[in-house]
Amino acid sequence: MPTRKTSFQDIAELAGVSPSTVDRVMNGRAGVSAVRRRKVIEAARQLGSNRLPAVPDDYALRVLVVRTAEDDEYFARMDRALDEAAAALRPRVELTRVHHVRAADGLGALIREASRHCHGMIVLAHDGAEIRKALGRVAKAEVPIATLTSDITFQQQRTYVGIDNVAAGRSAAFMMSRFMQQPGRVLLMTGPQSYVVHRQRTAGFVEGLAQHAPWLQLIGPVDVGDVNARAQTAMRNALHGHSRLVGVYNTGGANDGVRAVLEGLSPAERPLWFTHETHPGNVDLLRRGVMSLLIDQDPAAQAVVGLQSILYANGEIARAPDPHVRFHLVTMENIESARALPIA
Structure with a gap:
């Protein structure tokens, strides 16, 4: 027997709205809230309808970007x-x-108020109690949320868009083991532990170094909190040890503090230095041999996929994007061809 075509009445019953609301959504007419529109779209998908709703001429997708x-x-x-x-x-x-x-007072209320007028949220933030609570309430109100770069650990549904940060930390450890075959000490410096990204990279590096390079002695992790003065102190303390410092892995910022110390050493004295992001300052350090390896997390891809996830939740594209973004290993030998490199 032929399969019965999904009707507006079927969609309305599953979505908990009227058939006229379904008609307005599917035919691109105004006057339907973003939440009800998403309910109609999700119900249509569950019933096997591949039809995308029409878009009104003056329609714009309003996306709230929350970041530190x-x-x-x-x-x-x-x-x-x-x-x-x-x-x-x-x-x-x-x-x-x-x-x-x-520590912004009233952040939760600000996010909740702004989210009432948007079709979705992009979030780049630390994993703090206040923002977790605020985003949890927004998610309960059925506003789509995409966390970029660093996830946030609230219970409600969201889409994390970014690289596998544990794998990034493990890759740094693996490359350290290939570069450095002789015994020595390796300093692990981390960014603020309030960010999931730094906790994950730290865990990956510790695990990876123990597995791939048991001949290397780990110093740290030392939380320098993206503060250059603290990074300088950590570097100087590590250099004054009894055995040679052969490697440095920094999971985040405070690169100027590391640079200030390493530029005072001769090339033969410098340890390997691995860190993240191909912004111009790091690219210059890589070209000059002060830095050894960059791990880039491709923010351009994260931005596109994050917004596409909001489009999908609102029924504007038919297929959900893959939220897993690849990271890139960049050395002085592939700077010019690195896809994510922002050359000015």
Whole structure:
């Protein structure tokens, strides 16, 4: 027997809305809230309908971007990537940004209020109690959330878009074992542990070094908190040990502190230095041989996939994007061809 075609009545019953609401959504008419629109789209998908809803002429997808207010090159790079991705996508995407500091009073109320007027949220933030609580409430209100770069551990559904940070840490350890076959000490410096990304990279490096290079002695992890002065102190303390410092892995920022110490050493005295992100300052250090290896997490790909996940949740594209972004290992030999490299 032929399969019965899914009707608007079927979709309405599953979505808990009226058939007229389904008609308005599927035929691109205004007057339906973003939450009800997503309910209709999800019900249609569950019933096997492949039809995408029509888009009104004046329709724009409103996406709220919440990120920490830290002013560093990675966040600036991600801001540019989100702007470029939003400009290239259809239907039109409008970004509204909320920048916050870690102890910001009223952050939860600010996020909840802003989320009432958006079709989805992109979040780049630390894993703090206040933001977990706020995002949990937003998710319960059925607003799609994509966490980029570093996940946030609230219980409700969200899409993490980014690299496998445990694998990135393990890869750094593996490369350290290939570069350095002689015994020596390796300093592990981490960024703020309030970020899941730093906890994961740290765990991966510790596991990987124990497995791949048991002849290397691990110092740390030392949490330098993205503070250059603390990174300098950690470097100087490690260099004054009884055995030679042969390697440094930094999971995050504070690279100027490491650079200040290593540039004072001769090339023969410098340990290997592995860190993250191909922004111009790091690229210069790599070219000059001060830095040995960069692990880039491709913020341009994260921006596109993060916004595509919001588009999918709102029924604007038929297939959910793959949230797993590949990272890239960059040395002085492949700087020019590295896909994620932002050459000015």
